[in-house]
Amino acid sequence: MNSGSICWGAGTSLVLRRLPRLVFPPILIWALATLGVERSKILQDNVSRPALAASLWFLYKLANGAIESYRRNRDRRQLGPDVIEVPQAEFKLPWGIGFITFAQGARGHGYVNDTIAPFLESVGNIFNIRLFGEDFICTNEPEHIKAILSTDFTNFIKGQANHEKMLTLLGEGVFNVDGETSPPHILTQLTTTGEMWKFHRNMTRPYFSRERITHFELFARHSDAAIAKLLAHPQAVDFQDLVSKFTMDSASEFLLGINVRSLEQPLPLPHNTGTEDNKFATAFSSVQAQTVIRFTYGALWPYMEIFSDRTRKDMRVIDAFIQPILQAKMNLKKKGALEEDEEKETLIDHLVKLTDDQKLIRDELFNVMIAGRDTTASTLTFTCYMLATNPHVLSKLRAEILEHIGPNSYPTFDNLKEMRYLRAVINEVLRLYPAAPLNQRQCVKPTVFNSGGKQYFIPSGASVIFSVHLMHARKDLWGDDAEVFDPERWLDDRYKKYVLPNPFIFLPFNAGPRICLGQQFAYNEISFFLTRLLQRVDQISLAPDAQPFETHPPAAWAKGPGRRATEKIWPKAHVTMYSYGGLAMSKFNQNKLVRVSTPLEDKSILLVELNRGPVNAFNQPFWEELGSTFDKISRDGSIRAVVLSSSNPKIFTPGLDLSDTGTLANKDEIDPARQAFKLRNHVLHFQSCISAMERCTQPVIAAVNGIAYGLAIDIICACDVRYSSSNARFSIKEVDVGLAADIGTLSRLPKITGNESLLRELAFTAREFGAGEAIQLGLVSRVVEGGRDEVLGAALGVAKVIATKSPIAVVGTKRFLLHARDHTVEQSLEYQATWNMAMLQSQVRFQTIP
The missing domain is CATH 3.90.226.10 (2-enoyl-CoA Hydratase; Chain A, domain 1)
Incomplete structure (x- = not known):
């Protein structure tokens, strides 16, 4: 939005919306203090106007706190006499400031989710952090996560705050909407409010409802291009960068029908050059990193973007790429010339058939593209990291691939379903390194979380943070070897003992009504790439010398708890989990010469x-x-x-x-x-x-x-x-x-x-x-x-x-023919007679060669 020379930013409207709540109470209190001093002789003689205003402000906050405390206790008692408050994490500094300083250090030097992991260990599997009077309840308890995602699903929403932070990136797409955050012009299309997320899922579900041959053809093109680039690279390769480009090209083609050709760029990705298609891929990565910065500022982020929008530059590049494609599809629709073959249609074809709302289509495409690119790239990165550090797993997996598919053929749907060890390897990576290690919802109405015989009170408006990453590593849920990478757990009795009775202990793709629609697509893409890679290579090695020094795991990790003690890289997370500084790999031994x-x-x-x-x-x-x-x-x-x-x-x-x-x-x-x-x-x-x-x-x-x-x-x-x-x-x-x-x-x-x-x-x-x-x-x-x-x-x-022939007869025949080629007939006959006078005595003429 422009007004003269002023360029308004992403936070302007939010700041203006908050302005009355920020300004009116202080103004009113100052007015009351002024009126009191002017009207009261006692106040004039004994107290200054600022002191009176401060006293009134203190009473105002005290009253607000008392009212909130009363409502909280009332809501808790209404849920039952045994309902208790969630235990609080204690800090030396008040109002949650102690947690903020701790979290900054954990993000800078800690392991994934170290901002909350220590408190889950010391306080319990659920705890509360009070930040400036707001509840941030953290849990890694399966029953709690089950309630959030499934059994009490309607009571836990994305929330207005998250929606506002992600709006310029995700718009009103499927990953950024609840009923409460839906735009009115869309809600009029729905039979009930609060169903916006269903509307989006119903749009895309048919496209992901079945496996398509064209998807495998797409995987083949892009995986072969990526692997050829990998094997042709003379030095160490940033494997994370490579698979990000592979998933970017795959996602753009199956969504838009256009290959952005990010694999044509050198490794690593240059940030200042490239074709228009390449610029799209660069902007796609950059805009997500810019959006995540808003979360580090919390509620203050709108004030940092009153006159700017940190996503604007990248989104212009993205929209400039997508809009002409979308407009061309709309023109084809008007002419009745859209792709009719469901096997060949892209997601943009599918969506254009359903609606004329271009903003709705654009938002949906971009949401699915982010999910399709980043989560798959994360899983491929950590899978190859695990294969490099566990060569016995690589050998067994490669043997299964060669047994079912051979060294050159492309895998089919049936091939991938038959390879149980391949699925076990992927699941084990998703267990220890889930693409989305941390998630958050907001509680709508007061409710109760049950676990360990206790009932914990969850107040309305509370932010509930849950970590499947930390849940996946709990020894009481997975056994004493929970922190060990072992794909065999998915094939032996441990699967029956732990996972089958309680499937909510493994949630790499979410669960409940909003479970990932592209789950099978992701499994197929990951499996296809790994199959093609291991058909070509039989050894993968890390290249720590090529990894930027500052991205090496901190030395203190070697004596730390859990997986950090054995990590060779530094796992971190923003929206998805990634390897800090990339994943330098080399020695892709191409199955010997x-x-x-x-x-x-x-x-x-x-x-x-x-x-x-x-x-x-x-x-x-x-x-x-x-x-x-x-x-x-x-x-x-x-x-x-x-x-x-x-x-x-x-x-x-x-x-x-x-x-x-x-x-x-x-x-x-x-x-x-x-x-x-x-x-x-x-x-x-x-x-x-x-x-x-x-x-x-x-x-x-x-x-x-x-x-x-x-x-x-x-x-x-x-x-x-x-x-x-x-x-x-x-x-x-x-x-x-x-x-x-x-x-x-x-x-x-x-x-x-x-x-x-x-x-x-x-x-x-x-x-x-x-x-x-x-x-x-x-x-x-x-x-x-x-x-x-x-x-x-x-x-x-x-x-x-x-x-099927006698091995001795075949061997003798080869020797006779070679001898005859270089000798006279008479010499050859004598050689054959000498050979056969021994061979005719053999009792193993129809067994193995001696």
Whole structure:
């Protein structure tokens, strides 16, 4: 609002509304003091006007206190003779000033909820803090929280004070309304007052009422983008920043149909640059932090914003982004051109169909966006923190993911439901690090909280603060190991003992009529991201050296109670819980360079995947690991067949990593002859590693897809059976970099191919050729239509057939074929006779390989 050159702020109207209550009593008392002094000779002679005014003010406050005390005692007695006052926390300084000074210190140096946790320990599971005559009742008792959220739900509201603080951020959205705070133009649409929150929930419930395939497609795009960025980052990554961007992009797309592309920003988030879409993501984070500051000022915040609005700048950016999208949807509605397919519609499509009120739609979208972004990002942050500090949990979780989904496939609804350990891990994180650790309601009518055989009086107007975070860590509710991270508690007898009889001890998504509508959406998004991450990595490590020093946990925590003694980061909370200073992580070990798994029920069939991101380019550690992997497999008598593939859906391997060839030469060696011998030994070692597939006792089946250049041909030639996808592209690329194909191609391929002229052409020119010419050359024996998944399926199919045959017969056949390739017929026959004179005596021809 503008008036001339004056810019009125967010607190102006509230201050003006309070002005009569602030000004009239002092004016009236001063007027009475003036009148008394002027009219009374006794007062004129014995007391000054200021002293009389002060005395009247004291009597006024005393009378108010007496009246309040009378009403309070009357209300308490009406609720029953055994109803008692909630125990008060004691402080040295009066009127709650002692608590304010304590809370400032706890926020600066303490653990999450340390502002109230010590009093819950010393006073009990419910206590009262009187701040300037107002009641702030704190509890972590399940029965009390159950009453607030469920059984006495209508008696506990968000309250006018909270509504005013959040108004410029949340407007009249679902998270900021009660009946009492609803705007009149909306209430006229309702059958009864006090039902505004229901109106909002009824608008959005149908959109969240069922799982949509499009949600999973959205998760796939954004999780893959986030994980690719994570694994490509050379230094430590602020994982909290990364998942905040992931959830921001996901939320904006499923709500608005627009991707704000925050993942395109560098890590960490820059605050001064970016596209218009990026500015939206930055403003989205900033405006919440600005709003939380109001809570630190309490009732004084309007006076701090009489001529300003700390949220105005960010909200202008946000509205400038959302409004054109909303207006375009309204125009489509007028033309009858809105998305009709419920599977494809976004939340904005859904809301525009229901109402023409653009402010209502905007408020609802922004409320859901905050919930969809921040709470999920919080849970993902603390989940990966727990996986990094509990590697045995990571290993077990990854094993479950690979068992149900495999190393590459995207999870489905059914997959996520089947993975019980995954849900147990997420629940355990939500137990110890709930996204909303503290919440608050205001009591409308006097009532009673029952617990421990006592009845506690809750007066009308009292603020009731409850902490699910502290409730989740109570040993009397969860057992002696309540503060220990242990997902097994959700799968063993502890679940039946503690949670099933009393489900209100676990409330990460609220409860009762206002339980989170997006609960299943959040579980799906978190589960999907974790699944895709652990398909790619098998180790996560913290990077404390990369964490800002001032954000390290205080040294005093090491001797403190509860989880703080073991924390490696500093959990804090404003609206949601977060890691102070971010979550620096590194060493995202991408499942080793060579990934080995058993993708079929028949565990005698191994899948070996080339797995060096981003494109499977080979350096020395990669080829050494490939060689050692096949040498190890060769010694395992339980394995019948091996399939070699790539974890990359578009690339088998482009060959050598030319940016990492430092091991090919020793710059410290001056003598050319010595240098030459060292290079020769290096090449021989390289050749031996690739030849490990040929040496492998078991048949090796290559499933080639996408780009297969240079060293790829060497590798393929060392395999026994070679299949190609129809999209595969090959090239004997070495001549382009000034080398001959000395690792196996020029030694093995001439003995494989029936077309020597074509081989020479391809080797001399390094031209690319497709699957058709690969068949003609004899490089592959079968072309499978499709890509990686299709050719891999075909290769696993032939491996299953091989695994049904006599293992000794298969091993002998491979040895005979290799011997025959390099010897005369007469020599080969003699070798076979020698082999079989022993093998025909064996009693285990149809058992395992000896």
